[in-house]
Amino acid sequence: MTISNDADRANLIEAGKRLAGVLAALRAKAAPGVSSDDLDTLAETLIRARGDEPCFLGYMPEGAGRAYPATLCVSINDEVVHGIPNEIPRTLKAGDIVGLDLGLKHHGVIVDAAITVPIGTVDEEAMKLLSATENALAAGIAAAKVGGRVGDISRAIQQEIEGAGFSVVKELGGHGVGRRVHEEPFIANFGKPGTGEALEEGMVLALEPISSAGKSSIVLAPDGYTFRTKDGSRSAHFEHTILLEKSGARIITA
Numbered sequence: 108m109t110i111s112n113d114a115d116r117a118n119l120i121e122a123g124k125r126l127a128g129v130l131a132a133l134r135a136k137a138a139p140g141v142s143s144d145d146l147d148t149l150a151e152t153l154i155r156a157r158g159d160e161p162c163f164l165g166y167m168p169e170g171a172g173r174a175y176p177a178t179l180c181v182s183i184n185d186e187v188v189h190g191i192p193n194e195i196p197r198t199l200k201a202g203d204i205v206g207l208d209l210g211l212k213h214h215g216v217i218v219d220a221a222i223t224v225p226i227g228t229v230d231e232e233a234m235k236l237l238s239a240t241e242n243a244l245a246a247g248i249a250a251a252k253v254g255g256r257v258g259d260i261s262r263a264i265q266q267e268i269e270g271a272g273f274s275v276v277k278e279l280g281g282h283g284v285g286r287r288v289h290e291e292p293f294i295a296n297f298g299k300p301g302t303g304e305a306l307e308e309g310m311v312l313a314l315e316p317i318s319s320a321g322k323s324s325i326v327l328a329p330d331g332y333t334f335r336t337k338d339g340s341r342s343a344h345f346e347h348t349i350l351l352e353k354s355g356a357r358i359i360t361a
């Protein structure tokens with residue numbers, strides 16, 4: 108969506124604060140012995156307790172064979188994104204890295220964010236993968252400027268991930284958000300600066316670098332949602348919803 112009035116702007120900012128609060132609670136809860144289903148239940152409970160709606164639950168992405176069955180996506184180790192937490196619950200264990208991706212709707216405005224968290228102590232490669240992917244998100248946000256192009260964001264994200272020796276997952280990427288879970292433009296995590304759609308004041312975008320410690324190829328599991336790396340290497344994912352303002356990108360889900 109493009110923000111054009113104070114009411115939408117206020118709702119967007121409040122939605123982002125609420126989502127950040129839920130993700131912080133999930134981060135605190137994620138520990139060895141906790142199940143993915145526990146995390147999903149906590150996410151849904153916290154969202155509904157404040158009168159908001161989970162917006163992944165029941166969502167039907169383009170091309171999907173069925174609606175998404177949970178509030179949260181929980182993607183563990185070689186799972187890239189869209190891991191289903193509640194159909195076959197998984198128990199987190201020390202050494203895992205776990206992607207938590209969540210969207211909520213507050214007064215008609217949708218926001219989307221994700222973190223990847225280490226469970227207990229993880230190895231050095233996992234820590235490097237997490238920090239490179241988080242740095243890529245920061246670089247993408249810094250490159251998101253009114254008057255620029257989508258490709259500026261794409262290139263900044265790619266440089267950060269590849270510069271750290273990891274791969275960009277090419278099939279997935281960021282998107283517009285606000286009225287619907289996925290809006291135009293698609294924001295690839297690789298590309299050329301100065302190309303693609305123009306970045307305009309008031310645009311609401313979800314930036315989401317998705318990386319792999321090995322090769323970039325991914326495969327879709329029989330559940331129709333969970334993407335895994337083809338070579339079994341681990342993957343990380345960080346996401347913020349941002350608002351483009353004249354002075355720069357404002358992080359809505361910080």
Ligand code: MG
Pocket residue numbers: 219220281282313315346
């Ligand atoms: Mg997203």
